Amino acid sequence: xxxxFAVDENRGLDSLIxxxxxxxxxxxxxxxxxxxxxxVRNPGAEARSGAAIKxxxxxxxxxxxxxxxxxxxxxxxxxxxxxxxxxxxxxGVPVKEALS
Amino acid sequence: MISVTGGKGGTGKSTVAxxxxxxxxxxxxxxxxxxxxxxxxxxxxxxxxxxxxEPVNIMLPFVKYEACIKCGACAEVCDTGAMLLSPDKxxxxxxxxxxxxxxxxxxxxxxxxxxxxxxxxYTYETPVNVDDVNFTLVTGMLREGEEHTPPAVLQAKRxxxxxxxxxxxxxxxxxTSNSVASSLDGSKLVLAVTEPTPLGLHDLALILExxxxxxxxxxxxxxxxxxxxxxxxxxxxxxxxxEIVARxxxxxxVVDSYVKGVPLVISYPxxxxxxxxxxxxxxxxxxxx
Numbered sequence: 001x002x003x004x005f006a007v008d009e010n011r012g013l014d015s016l017i018x019x020x021x022x023x024x025x026x027x028x029x030x031x032x033x034x035x036x037x038x039x040v041r042n043p044g045a046e047a048r049s050g051a052a053i054k055x056x057x058x059x060x061x062x063x064x065x066x067x068x069x070x071x072x073x074x075x076x077x078x079x080x081x082x083x084x085x086x087x088x089x090x091x092g093v094p095v096k097e098a099l100s
Numbered sequence: 101m102i103s104v105t106g107g108k109g110g111t112g113k114s115t116v117a118x119x120x121x122x123x124x125x126x127x128x129x130x131x132x133x134x135x136x137x138x139x140x141x142x143x144x145x146x147x148x149x150x151x152x153x154e155p156v157n158i159m160l161p162f163v164k165y166e167a168c169i170k171c172g173a174c175a176e177v178c179d180t181g182a183m184l185l186s187p188d189k190x191x192x193x194x195x196x197x198x199x200x201x202x203x204x205x206x207x208x209x210x211x212x213x214x215x216x217x218x219x220x221x222y223t224y225e226t227p228v229n230v231d232d233v234n235f236t237l238v239t240g241m242l243r244e245g246e247e248h249t250p251p252a253v254l255q256a257k258r259x260x261x262x263x264x265x266x267x268x269x270x271x272x273x274x275x276t277s278n279s280v281a282s283s284l285d286g287s288k289l290v291l292a293v294t295e296p297t298p299l300g301l302h303d304l305a306l307i308l309e310x311x312x313x314x315x316x317x318x319x320x321x322x323x324x325x326x327x328x329x330x331x332x333x334x335x336x337x338x339x340x341x342x343e344i345v346a347r348x349x350x351x352x353x354v355v356d357s358y359v360k361g362v363p364l365v366i367s368y369p370x371x372x373x374x375x376x377x378x379x380x381x382x383x384x385x386x387x388x389x
Binding site: 044047052063075 | 180
C-alpha cells in the first residue's frame with residue numbers, strides 16, 4: 001500500500017511531518033509492499049486557490065491510500081473521504097518513526 | 101459615478117461615504133452602493149434595516165455521469181481546484197471552491213457538465229430617510245464562508261446603476277483586490293481616504309498605483325488630520341500627480357457621532373469636521389455637474 005506524508009523540508013525518511021496538508025512543500029510517498037519511497041513536490045504549495053484539492057489530485061495519481069499531516073481543512077477532509085483516502089493527523093515526527 | 105476607497109482598512113471610508121451621501125442627496129437624487137461585500141456596514145452607520153433581498157447566484161457545475169467519457173478536461177481547466185478527478189477519472193465537484201466561471205462547461209466535449217446554480221450572497225435595495233434627506237442604499241453581501249467576492253460586487257453594482265439617479269456613490273472594500281478594481285471601474289472620480297500613519301501611507305501608495313493604472317482621477321482625503329505628520333503623504337500624492345483635497349480634523353465629535361450611531365453631518369452639523377465634509381460634497385457636486 002502507498003502511504004503519503006506531508007513534509008516541508010525534504011530529508012527523505014528523516015523528514016518531519018508538516019503541520020499542514022494542502023500547502024506542504026513535498027509529499028514523501030512510501031510503498032509499504034516494496035519498502036521503497038519517493039519524494040514529490042506538492043503542486044498545492046503554490047496554488048492560488050484549492051491547494052488541498054491539487055494535493056489530493058496528486059495523491060490519487062500516485063495511487064496513495066493513506067496520508068499523514070498535522071491538520072486537514074474542511075474541503076480536504078470531504079474530498080479525501082469521497083476519494084476513499086484515509087487521513088491521519090500527526091505532525092512534528094520523522095516519517096520513519098510514523099511508519100514503525 | 102464617484103467612488104470612496106483608500107487601500108487601508110479602518111481609515112474612515114464608510115464614514116466619509118455615508119456623510120458625503122447625505123450631503124450629496126441634499127443636492128440631487130443619489131444612490132449609495134455599499135460594495136464592501138465581505139463586511140458591508142453603511143446600513144449600520146445609517147441605522148436602517150436592509151430591504152428587498154435578491155440572491156446572487158453563480159453557476160455550479162453538475163456532472164451527467166452517463167455522458168462523461170472520463171477525459172479529465174474539466175479538472176484540467178479548473179483554475180480554483182473545484183474539480184477533482186477520482187481514481188477512476190470521474191469528476192467530483194467541490195462547490196465552495198467553484199467561482200462559477202463555466203470553463204468546465206465550455207471545455208467538456210460531450211456536454212456532460214450541466215449548469216446548476218449556487219447562492220453565494222445577496223443584494224439589497226433600501227430606501228434611506230435621514231434628516232429629511234432621501235436616497236437609496238444598495239448593498240452587496242457575501243454569505244458567510246464564501247470567498248468569491250467579484251460576482252457579488254458586480255451584481256450589487258449593476259443593481260445600484262439600475263436605479264435612476266443623478267449621482268452614484270460607491271463605497272469599496274479595503275485593499276487593492278479584483279473586487280476593489282471592479283468597484284472602481286467606471287468612476288469619474290475616486291476619493292481615496294487615508295490617515296496620517298505609516299500604514300495609511302503605505303496602503304495609500306498601493307491604491308494610487310491601482311487608480312493610476314486604471315486611468316482614474318483621484319482626490320485624496322486625509323482623515324484624522326492632525327494625528328501625525330502628513331509631509332510624506334503629501335510627497336507621495338504629488339509623485340502620482342494627485343492632490344490632497346480635504347483634511348478632516350481628528351476630533352472627539354467624530355468618535356461621538358460614531359458611538360451615537362448618527363452621522364456627523366447630522367449630529368454635529370455646525371462642527372468644523374462637518375463643514376469640511378460639506379465643502380467636499382460641494383466640490384464633488386461641481387465636478388459632476
